[in-house]
Every structure is written in C-alpha cells, then in structure tokens.
Amino acid sequence: MAFRFAVNVTPKAGIxxxxxxxVEQSLPHLGVTGVSGVRxxxxxxxxxxxxxxxxxxxxxxxxxxxxxxxxxxEAYAVELFGATSSTSTAEAPA
Amino acid sequence: MAFRFAVNVTPKAGIxxxxxxxVEQSLPHLGVTGVSGVRxxxxxxxxxxxxxxxxxxxxxxxxxxxxxxxxxxEAYAVELFGATSSTSTAEAPA
Numbered sequence: 001m002a003f004r005f006a007v008n009v010t011p012k013a014g015i016x017x018x019x020x021x022x023v024e025q026s027l028p029h030l031g032v033t034g035v036s037g038v039r040x041x042x043x044x045x046x047x048x049x050x051x052x053x054x055x056x057x058x059x060x061x062x063x064x065x066x067x068x069x070x071x072x073x074e075a076y077a078v079e080l081f082g083a084t085s086s087t088s089t090a091e092a093p094a
Numbered sequence: 095m096a097f098r099f100a101v102n103v104t105p106k107a108g109i110x111x112x113x114x115x116x117v118e119q120s121l122p123h124l125g126v127t128g129v130s131g132v133r134x135x136x137x138x139x140x141x142x143x144x145x146x147x148x149x150x151x152x153x154x155x156x157x158x159x160x161x162x163x164x165x166x167x168e169a170y171a172v173e174l175f176g177a178t179s180s181t182s183t184a185e186a187p188a
Contacts, residue, residue: 006102008137023138023161030161032153034143043102043137044117049128059126067117067124 003048003056004082009069010041044068053083097142097150098176103163104135138162147177 011017019040027035046063050056060078069076105111113134121129140157144150154172163170 004131008100008102010137010139020138023140026161027157030157032157035140035153035157036143037098037139037141039139041137041139043104043135044114045104045131045133045135046117046129047131049130059129063121063124063126063129067120 001050001052001056002084003050003053003080004084005046005048005056005060006079006081007044007046007060007064007068008041008077008079009044009064009074010039010076012073012075015073041074042068053080095144095146095150096178097144097147097174098178099140099142099150099154100173100175101138101140101154101158101162101170102135102173103138103158103168103170104133106167106169109167135168136162147174 011020017039020038023038023040024035027033044064046060048056048059050059057078057080064076064078065071105114111133114132117132117134118129121127138158140154142150142153144153151172151174158170158172159165
C-alpha cells in the first residue's frame with residue numbers, strides 16, 4: 001500500500017518568525033487590512049510504501065521529527081490524505 | 095469575526111523541486127526506504143478579521159494568489175481551521 005502524507009511544520013508559539021513579519025509588513029502596500037498572526041512554515045508532501053497505515057505513520061513521524069523539522073523551534077503535524085493499493089501513484093492528485 | 099486560515103503552497107506537478115530532491119537523497123543515510131514523491135512547499139497560517147467567512151476567504155484568496163505563491167510554478171490550497179467571535183485571539187491554538 002502507498003500512503004500519501006503531508007507534514008505541516010510551523011514555528012512554535014513565541015518563536016520569532018521573520019517571514020511572517022515580512023508578510024504582515026507588506027500587507028498595507030497591497031491595501032489589505034484585518035490580517036494578523038501570520039506564521040510561515042513548511043509543508044512537505046510524501047508517499048510512504050508500507051503494509052499498513054500504522055507502519056507508514058511510524059516512518060513519517062520519524063522523518064518529521066528528525067529531518068523535516070527542528071524540534072527546538074518548530075512543531076509539526078502529520079496529515080494523511082490518501083491511500084492507494086498501487087505503488088505507481090507516487091504523486092498526489094493535484 | 096476572526097477566521098484562521100492556512101494556505102498550503104506546493105510546487106506544481108512537473109516543476110523541479112530541489113528541496114524535495116534533497117530530502118529524498120538524504121533518506122538512505124537515515125536508513126529509510128519506501129519513501130518517494132517528496133515535494134516541499136510552504137504553509138502560511140493567518141487570521142482574517144471579517145464580517146463573514148465568505149468575505150474573509152476573498153482576502154485570503156487574493157493574498158494567496160498575489161503575495162504568498164508564484165502562480166507560474168506553484169499551486170495553493172486554502173484551508174479554514176477555526177472561527178472565533180473575538181478579535182483578540184489572533185494566534186491559532188497550538
């Protein structure tokens with residue numbers, strides 16, 4: 001089975017987020033008001049080949065914690081968005 | 095009303111994704127197998143103050159298309175994950 005996951009990595013609360021600040025500061029130039037709390041993180045999508053969803057999640061959790069995020073300053077959330085029995089559909093549908 | 099959104103920005107299919115390739119190439123060193131189709135994008139979370147969800151979505155869609163993504167090479171998806179009646183909760187719950 002092939003499972004398609006997304007790992008959402010965001011700066012932890014209280015951690016300075018320069019990209020988010022940059023977005024906020026550009027909003028007045030676009031004439032946009034009423035937007036606040038902008039936080040910029042990463043989203044990593046990947047396909048894991050495994051016998052069960054639980055086994056696939058073990059792989060994703062390990063990658064998310066060790067490779068895709070910096071646990072000191074970032075939090076991550078794992079999201080499953082598809083399972084297929086074929087191994088040929090490594091790309092998620094757009 | 096305050097609405098908390100996430101904008102997920104990902105490289106379009108067929109667009110070279112050097113970060114995704116870098117992740118894939120580091121997997122053997124971690125002893126991880128069975129992972130493919132890695133795509134690295136951005137996730138931007140923000141709060142929009144608006145009278146209705148529809149009005150808030152208009153603002154988010156505009157930001158997503160004009161500021162947060164490059165429409166030539168990136169696709170985006172907007173995700174609503176919370177609405178509050180207070181304006182003081184600009185930060186999403188962790």
